[in-house]
Amino acid sequence: MRIPPKITQALAVILLGAATLITVITLVLIIAFVLKRGVPEISWEFLSTKPREMGKAGGILPTLLGTVLLPLLAILIALPMGVGTAVYLTEYTRENRVTRIIRFGTDCLAGIPSIIFGLFGYIFFVTILGMGWSMISGGLTLAIMILPTIIRTSEEAIRSVPQAYREVSCSLAATSWETVYKVVLPNALPGIMTGVVLGIGRSIGETAAVIFTAGSSLMMPSSLNDSVRTMSVHFYLLAREGISDEKAYATAAVLVFAVLLVNLAAYWMMNRFIAKRSR
Amino acid sequence: MQNSPNIPVQPNCPDRRRTQNAVVIWCRDKLARYIFLAVAFSATASLLLIALFILKEGVPFIIKVGLKSFLLSSEWNPAAEKFGIYPMIIASLWVTLGAMLIGAPLGVAGAIFLTQFVPRSIMRIIKPMIELLAGIPSVVYGFMGVMVLAPFIRNYLGGPGLSLLAGSIILGVMVLPTVISISTDAINAVPKTYLEGALALGATRWQSVHMVILKAARSGIIASIILAMGRAVGETMAVIMVAGNAVRIPHSALDPVRTLTANIALEMGYATGLHRQALFATGVVLFVVVMILNSLAIAAMKRKTGN
Numbered sequence: 134m135r136i137p138p139k140i141t142q143a144l145a146v147i148l149l150g151a152a153t154l155i156t157v158i159t160l161v162l163i164i165a166f167v168l169k170r171g172v173p174e175i176s177w178e179f180l181s182t183k184p185r186e187m188g189k190a191g192g193i194l195p196t197l198l199g200t201v202l203l204p205l206l207a208i209l210i211a212l213p214m215g216v217g218t219a220v221y222l223t224e225y226t227r228e229n230r231v232t233r234i235i236r237f238g239t240d241c242l243a244g245i246p247s248i249i250f251g252l253f254g255y256i257f258f259v260t261i262l263g264m265g266w267s268m269i270s271g272g273l274t275l276a277i278m279i280l281p282t283i284i285r286t287s288e289e290a291i292r293s294v295p296q297a298y299r300e301v302s303c304s305l306a307a308t309s310w311e312t313v314y315k316v317v318l319p320n321a322l323p324g325i326m327t328g329v330v331l332g333i334g335r336s337i338g339e340t341a342a343v344i345f346t347a348g349s350s351l352m353m354p355s356s357l358n359d360s361v362r363t364m365s366v367h368f369y370l371l372a373r374e375g376i377s378d379e380k381a382y383a384t385a386a387v388l389v390f391a392v393l394l395v396n397l398a399a400y401w402m403m404n405r406f407i408a409k410r411s412r
Numbered sequence: 413m414q415n416s417p418n419i420p421v422q423p424n425c426p427d428r429r430r431t432q433n434a435v436v437i438w439c440r441d442k443l444a445r446y447i448f449l450a451v452a453f454s455a456t457a458s459l460l461l462i463a464l465f466i467l468k469e470g471v472p473f474i475i476k477v478g479l480k481s482f483l484l485s486s487e488w489n490p491a492a493e494k495f496g497i498y499p500m501i502i503a504s505l506w507v508t509l510g511a512m513l514i515g516a517p518l519g520v521a522g523a524i525f526l527t528q529f530v531p532r533s534i535m536r537i538i539k540p541m542i543e544l545l546a547g548i549p550s551v552v553y554g555f556m557g558v559m560v561l562a563p564f565i566r567n568y569l570g571g572p573g574l575s576l577l578a579g580s581i582i583l584g585v586m587v588l589p590t591v592i593s594i595s596t597d598a599i600n601a602v603p604k605t606y607l608e609g610a611l612a613l614g615a616t617r618w619q620s621v622h623m624v625i626l627k628a629a630r631s632g633i634i635a636s637i638i639l640a641m642g643r644a645v646g647e648t649m650a651v652i653m654v655a656g657n658a659v660r661i662p663h664s665a666l667d668p669v670r671t672l673t674a675n676i677a678l679e680m681g682y683a684t685g686l687h688r689q690a691l692f693a694t695g696v697v698l699f700v701v702v703m704i705l706n707s708l709a710i711a712a713m714k715r716k717t718g719n
Contacts, residue, residue, distance in 0.1 A: 138616045145618040146529055152521035153530075156588050157538060160545040163556050163585075217451030225448055237710065238456025244639065244706040245462065245699075246646020248673045252695045253462045255680070256469055277458045284455060308437055310444035338549030341648040341677055369551045369649055372558065385552050396547040400540050 164389060171386025174379050180387070184351055188367060189377045193384055195353050199268075199361035200391065202354065203347060204336035206272030207279060208329055214276075215283025216318075216325060222284075223291045224299075224313055243281035247341040250278045254346035266360040271347025278342055279332035286331065290324020290406070291317060323406040330399035338392050340365040364388045466699050469692035482693060488659045490679070495690040497697065499661045503576070503669035504645055506662060507655065510580025511587060511644040516637050518584070519591025523633075526592070527599045528621050539596060546589030554653030557582040562654060571666030572656060579655035579669065583647055587640035594639060598632020599625060635712035642705040646698065648673040672698045 182192035218239070222232055254274030264270040294317050302312040318325075340363075348360030349370060362370075364384055371381040474482055477495060485496025522542075526535050557578050566573030602625050610620030626633070656668020657678060670678070676691050676698070683691050 138619055142616040142618040145622075146525075149521045149525035149529060152518050153525040153538075156518050156522045156592070157542070159585055160542065160588070163548070163553070164545070166556065166560065167552060214451055214454040217448050218454060221448040221452035225445055235452055235456055238453075238459045240710050241703060241706045242455050242459045242462075244642045244646075244702060244709070245459070246642075246648065246673065246702060248646065248648040248676055249462065249466065249695060249699055249702070252676065252680070252692060253465055256465050256692070257461065261465075277462075280455050280458065308441035310441040311437075313444070334547045338547060338551075340549065340551050341673075344677075345680055365549050365551055368549075368555070369653075372551070372555045373653060378559075381555065385555055388549055389552060392547045392549060393544060396544045400544065 167385045167389050171382040174383035175386060179383055187376055188371050188380055195351055196362050196364045196367040200337055200364040203271050203363055204333045207275035207336050208332055210276035211280050211283050215280050216287045218284045219287035219291050220313055222288055239281045239284050247339055250274050250342040251345040259346055266348030267358045268347060268354055268361050269357040271343050274342050274346040275336045279335055282332050283328045286328025287325045290321040294320045323402055327399050327403045330395055334392055334395040338365055340369050466695050470696035473689035473693045490687040497694055499659050500670055500672045500675045502661050504671040506576055507579045507671055508641055508644045511583035512641060514584025515587040515591055515640055519588050520595050520633055522592045523595035523599060527596055542589050542592050550650040553582050553586050554650035557654030572668055574654055574656035574668050575666045576662050576669045577665040579651050582650050582654050583644045587643050590640045590643055591636045594636035595633045598629040602628040631712045631715040635709045638705055638709040642702050646702055648677050652677055
């Protein structure tokens with residue numbers, strides 16, 4: 134028997150709507166649950182003191198510092214490489230075999246699981262280059278991990294700079310380099326910053342790649358050669374080793390806050406950038 | 413110039429400072445071009461470096477032990493130098509399949525609903541919300557699995573709670589943003605005239621969607637699912653926390669399992685010598701699987717843009 138189209142239509146809408154609702158509710162519930170259990174545990178003391186007894190008591194100050202420093206270091210390394218790649222792809226060449234290789238490499242790198250980055254960072258930076266478990270090992274590993282994000286967003290930002298700007302610049306006898314750094318890059322900057330913020334967001338949440346390269350020391354880091362523990366790693370160790378559920382919830386809440394804040398900032402910047410471009 | 417004050421400056425000779433500057437400018441331009449070219453290979457070079465070092469550590473071990481016994485033996489006992497990862501391969505396979513059974517239908521349905529049956533204003537709120545949620549650290553998902561999902565499974569379905577099922581559900585939820593985001597883009601890329609044509613022929617909205625739009629967006633949707641599979645296979649921390657980590661071939665969805673990724677992360681901290689090489693060899697298997705999935709997804713995306 135053939136079902137009337139109107140009924141299949143209604144059925145489809147109900148089923149699809151239900152699926153969407155399940156998705157949205159699940160994701161919102163996860164955040165709500167973490168914040169509900171974690172926020173009451175957060176206090177100024179929690180944020181501003183060192184942990185005691187491996188995190189069973191006290192605060193998370195060193196891990197906060199690690200969570201700020203490590204992503205910043207990663208961005209400092211990845212930004213010039215990522216923006217440089219994007220500039221080369223958009224300003225210096227046409228689509229050819231070289232760009233296809235670069236794009237394939239970038240796309241593949243984006244899909245590599247973080248544990249592989251961890252293994253690589255451990256064998257290459259920590260062991261072979263002798264950097265040990267340190268901020269610099271962790272920063273370099275994270276930099277490679279977020280490189281594809283930076284390349285993609287920078288490329289999109291640079292492509293959205295109107296062609297007329299470049300033509301005017303060339304007509305004023307500027308070289309390609311002058312056009313790039315005086316005209317294209319300043320105009321693409323807000324878009325590039327979106328990539329930066331997304332990269333920071335991803336580094337903050339990363340655990341597997343960090344734990345094997347930056348280590349998990351709870352000391353305050355004083356140089357690039359010191360091991361640090363980020364909030365994600367701290368949270369993982371608290372939760373997995375059952376050190377303290379309360380502290381784990383509190384750390385999770387701070388972590389979720391940080392990531393949401395960073396991603397919101399990226400979203401806001403992207404929207405402003407798009408609005409400015411389409412005006 | 414100061415050394416030869418006797419030479420008169422010709423009135424119509426080109427300004428010396430300008431010419432020097434032009435050379436500098438030209439050199440700078442050339443230099444910038446080559447620096448950009450060199451930098452442009454950073455991602456590709458990193459990928460090669462990663463492949464090189466993972467293979468260099470892992471492949472000698474595989475040759476020594478034998479590919480067949482490494483992949484197909486079920487005994488993993490580093491102390492006795494028994495290294496068989498068959499249970500981990502089966503576990504990764506099932507966990508990934510389970511995650512896809514949950515994540516793919518929900519994600520694709522969500523993408524269809526958000527693009528086709530919801531006003532644009534609501535879509536503009538929900539899609540970024542889902543993308544924001546993609547940023548939630550995997551350890552947080554894992555923690556939710558431990559605190560909420562595992563006790564639920566233990567109490568209502570039996571078994572230890574930390575299980576294949578728990579891992580699949582958590583991973584299924586984790587890949588939702590990936591599937592929704594990429595599928596939505598694929599569906600939005602279908603020309604509007606396709607939908608209008610179908611509607612003009614008297615099709616209902618749903619008929620036009622599943623007969624026309626989904627056909628046109630098929631490659632992109634498939635790519636989103638393959639990418640999500642890559643994520644699920646490679647996810648580590650969440651799986652360690654919820655899947656139970658027992659090295660054995662699962663007989664039901666309620667059995668605890670240890671995936672390839674979990675095997676690496678759990679033992680990397682203290683492994684030395686042959687044991688460490690075995691973990692890198694596990695990494696080689698993972699790397700190969702993920703690269704195959706990546707290439708498939710990239711090929712599917714290409715077909716989309718090719719049309």
